[in-house]
Amino acid sequence: MLSPRGLWFLIVVILIFVVGAFLIPNYSVVPALASLALLTWFCVEWGLFQVRVNAVVARLRVSRQMLQGGRESPMLWVGRVFEVRVRVENPSAIALPFAVLEDRRPVATERTRGTNVVFASIPARGQVEIVYSLVAPAPGLLRFEGVNLRVCDRQGFFYHRRFVREAVELPVLPPLTDDEGRQRATKQFNTLPPPGIHRLRRPGSGSELLDLRDYRPGDPPKLIAWKPSARRDKLITKEFESDVPVRCRLFLDTSESVRLGPTGNTLLTRLVEVAAAVAQASAANRDLVGLTTFDETVAHGLLPARTKMHLINVLRRLSEVASLQPGVRGVPSELLTQRAFPLAHELYPELMTKRVNSMPWSRLWLPLLDRKYGWVVLAMILLSPLLLTIRGWASGVANFAAMTVPKSWPFLTKLAWFTLVFLVSIFPPATFGVLFWFTHGVRGWFGERRRKLTQRKQVASVLALQDGSGPAGVERYIHDDEAYAAQVAAFLQRHRLRCPIPLYDERGLYLYRCPGKAVVLRDALIEAVSRARDNELYVVLADLVELGDDLAPVVQAVRVARARHHHILVIVPWPSDVPPPDDHQEAPAGTRTLADKAGKGLPPGTRQDQERKKVRKKPTARNKTGGLAQLLRQTLCRQYQESFKRLRRELGRVGATVMRLNDGDPVRAVLDRLDRVRGMRSRR
């Protein structure tokens, strides 16, 4: 491609050549000779550049290595530095004198050493290496797309950009706990069984005596209790307790409500970190741990186990869900295009050029008949011939056209002018209609609409090429906002790029409550209860504060689980900008809490309820100075705290413990609960 420098150079040289070769060669041939020499040199440089682009750039190969801890690793760990080695190989016999190679870094990574941009010349049959170190501060999936290559000639006349794709996805597993994190169970009872097991009040092969019974033929002699047998004068057999491992099942909420936020700093990331710490601590105690991830529609489960392979699978699953992005529901298509177009332009530059991905001028034309007044204009055009029914109209127009023709003009010119004036004047409504049609349609060739439509078409073409839907898919993505949004969301998700999304729709409804996850969680809990063999601990890491009345299925499931003597611990994420609910803050005057509303019969969260909350009594001095924004913020915080208290109250009634994610150490709380399950005894 010609750069601005090359373009100006070419223009000036051609201009001087034209002047020197055709206007002043009789005065001096040197300008023509000099400019011709410069043009020849320009063509030679262009030819050399094209040879390099076709022979070298098109054949470059990229290979990548990730090293962590000094060795190549297929997966990475949070917080640990890893080295990225990218090798760009040139298999051709032609060298590239100057190239800028940039390894596209994944989002949400921090560079610790080296640089991912290299300025190098690629030798013939040689290679260039890019080495740098990164650290991933949050779990998820890192996607390395490839190397962005830009080449130019030595003068800066030409440049070429190509993206050498070499997509690699690596999971970033949650951090490994250190020795302090590997918490072992503390011995609370003298008869505490070894870690990883607890008592089951059924006969088994444990070491604790459960019961004495009469001897049955076939019982092994070593189980005979001799002293009671001597006392009763008949054989008595000992029965021991069965050692059953403690099971802990984690239910992790991966719905869209917890995916909101910048990459690596979402509520889901924090939940994943807690889940990973719990899983590792449980595994260290040789307890079985299982993981079930659920969202609004489906739940995926990993049955409890305690092998190292299972732990790795759990951590991998956690890293996969940590990288999930919220949907783009409600996002305007223009915003999606603004996000997807630069990404497509960066990753697929050869597919976004006008040469292969064009927008014809006819498509940009604004159709007049799309508007209602277009039919009026059409009628004006079609009905104009009715003017001929007026007596003397045609002759009058002809006389008028003849009067406008200057007599000094040549005959043909006079004839052409007469014809033009006659045609324009014979049907004035048609003339006006055609002019209106033209000015209306040609507006589409200019302005913002052209840019937006062209960008959308180019993005739609890339999406259609990737999903194989062909020209029909291109047209569908241009017209159908829903299909386009779905494809763009998948495109952004695939390339791990987030899109700013609106939290509320046009009616003011919050879009990310996700009440459907309550049903999914209920079914997952009940299924876990049906599979459970003994007292288990269910840890629910979910954002349930906003559900309100939709919490009923969860309450039902908790009740079923408690009926089977399982323990339920619910950990809810808490926004960092909302004060804890147990901090006593004065509510603004006139605002009413959920408790105040309870007696009014209004369901909380309804529009009437919110309108009532707007009613204020006499404003205090505090409100005067706070400002409306602060007042609103305090009210919203209060509402959120009340919602949490309600959640805690409802689940507490059925026996579940609710705690906040940033309230103390949730991992410690889970492990303490596991200990309680381990040391629990049933009453005789």
Place this chain on the structure above:
Amino acid sequence: MSSDRDDTIRDVEIDDRPDGPDRTRGDVSLERSEVFALLFGDPPVRNYLVAGLAALAMIFLLLLQEGSDLGGLLIVVIGSAGLVLLWPQAPLFVLTLLTYFLLYPTGIPGEAFEKRWEIAEGHFRPADLILAFSLLIYVAAHYRLISVTWQALATEGAVRRQNEPLIRRPPVLIAPNELGILLGIGIASVFASQIVWWVANSVAIRPGETFPFVWSGAERSLRRAESPGALPPAATRFLALTGMFLFGVLLSRLVFGYWRLRSMNAAEAGMIVLDHGWGETHRERSRIENWRLWRRERTRARDRAAVKPRQGPEKPPIKTANRSTTSPPKHHNSQNPSHDPRQRAGRRTGDRP
């Protein structure tokens, strides 16, 4: 570097910038003192500077020989200033000035001297060859110095963005034989251009002949055609040069176009096919899509009007790692418009903290 990612590619505080002009990096802008240090202190860069200044000196001498001392001086001043002060447009001004002072050696407009046999004798004159060669070397040296000290790679868009760094060519990448190759290419270009000019002025076009191109030599009249029916020399020159240019363009397009097709990847080829297919059918498909969307909106409006009270949400299937699903999952649109959600504290449209 050029992406619009605002998703926080965070860098820890790393100061990679060495003291003084870095010879290995091309994304660090140079201060004026660093530019001078590079121009006069770095040997490969200095070679280009010396070559450019020498070319300007030769141009001055040749113009002095032509009687245009003022022109030579102006060209030397502007060219030298452009080389040292990194003025990108200097070569274009030098070209224009050279043309002007070759036409008006004294610099006074109107005092041009027409030479009857200038075209006939203007072939392979050493002074002309040296002048063209010097000009070429100066222009090439100037642009290569600009690439090393200021900018080599064009910006992504038509207008440079605010934070977009200028990419220059690191001096460490200057090969030792670069200047030699440039001199060789320059000599070859000058000779090639001379041959083209000679051929364009020596060929006569006779449209009536079987083969219209005839070699007539340089001794031709300036304004009259050589024989009745033949084109005048000026028209012949125009047609010959234009024809050679178009033929060259055609040949290069044939060669490089075919080569580009051969090196095209599957995605690019697929996009070409897709784009052509869409271009031929988009009118009909547009009508079909408009109808489909109209039909869908109408169906949805009808469904909304006939919606019954909700009986409860559907029960989605549960998937586990060890058993298959019993039924495919269904999309659960569970936005309940009857509930006014409690607005989150401190959350505005956009990303959550």
